[in-house]
Amino acid sequence: MSKTFSINAGSSSLKFQLYNMPEETVIAKGLVERIGLDNGVFSIEYGDDQEFEITTDIPDHGVAVGLLFDYLKEFNIIDDLNEIDGVGHRVVAGGEIFKDSTVVTEKVIEQVDELGEFAPLHNYAEAVVMREFAERVPGATMVAVFDTSFHTTMPAENYLYSLPYEYYEDYAARKYGAHGTSHNYVSRRAAEIVGKPIEELKIITCHLGNGASITAVDGGKSVDTSMGFTPLAGVTMGTRTGDIDASLIPYLMEKTGVTDVKEMINIFNKKSGLLGLSGVSSDMRDIEAEADAGNERAQLTLDIFVNRVQKYIGQYAAVMNGVDIIVFTAGIGENSGRQRKAILDGVSWFGIELDEERNDTRKEAIITTDDSKVMAINIPTNEEVEIAREVERLK
């Protein structure tokens, strides 16, 4: 039986799932957190509901991967490393180079590292983690799966900013988008659910999690997406601003006394969005609870979140000159019938008729009435299994 890792590394974290393929059954999954910080945490779930967690110093990603392999052996999850014949790595930025998932070679690792400028929190760490796996399981096929690949089909009128054209030619300054694995997975699943060829469908996919992005999928291809040069742009997110006017940067730096522009961008990435607006939390559940308890700022935060998503749905219906299906996925999209209803009620003029009973779900389900002109579907995303499938495809 073949075992395949699905790996998602960030600057201070590493998420892993180990699958039996092609059965797609999960053997083990877990998370290494606080890499390079005090009190690192390694946690793993395996077997029949067995769990293990340890707090220990994890100074770098090499140690993180080392711990993973040590515990796989210690808990007898793996007898022989040769059983692992595939490793899929999520890579955030593929720039204009990687239009599809690709088998990892030393050159690919170097390119992923060079693209670190486009996703500093992810690509550098991903390159390091690829090298660690290449050393430990040299016989396995390693595949890089890029968040941006799915969006490389966008036409120039949607990916170019209205900047001097040379900035695109000389510095590759353009929209790249993100969450491509998820948008790809849920749009194809939506076509399967309605039983129509994806080539005939106009789909708007709303990936609403802590990070959030909306994509216009026309005929199975991404034609526009709300994230931009980096994942900072688009709708209001857990801690990220989404779209703002660039002129705010010098203005706010002067007013707040922040002198380093990187610090300002850090505030836009980590202290803004739902957290910054509400002053309560970046977590949608907390904000819903606060709003219910009468906190007006929390209610305003919910209204802003809904408003931004509605605006992108409106934009993308215009970009595609129509829409057949709206898909909701990720933490908020999958679980919060309340946010789905708030969003869809405001765009009902498209011909969307929500079925409130059907919408009371966290599972895969059509949530509009049978008569609704535009269909809305709730589809739990599964980026991890999609990464493992990409390894199978390229093996």
Ligand code: AMP
């Ligand atoms: P993700 O990044 O996809 O894990 O999504 C995280 C977001 O989903 C957080 O804002 C959570 O509060 C939100 N979320 C998860 N479950 C629910 C729920 N039942 N209701 C509302 N939001 C939820």
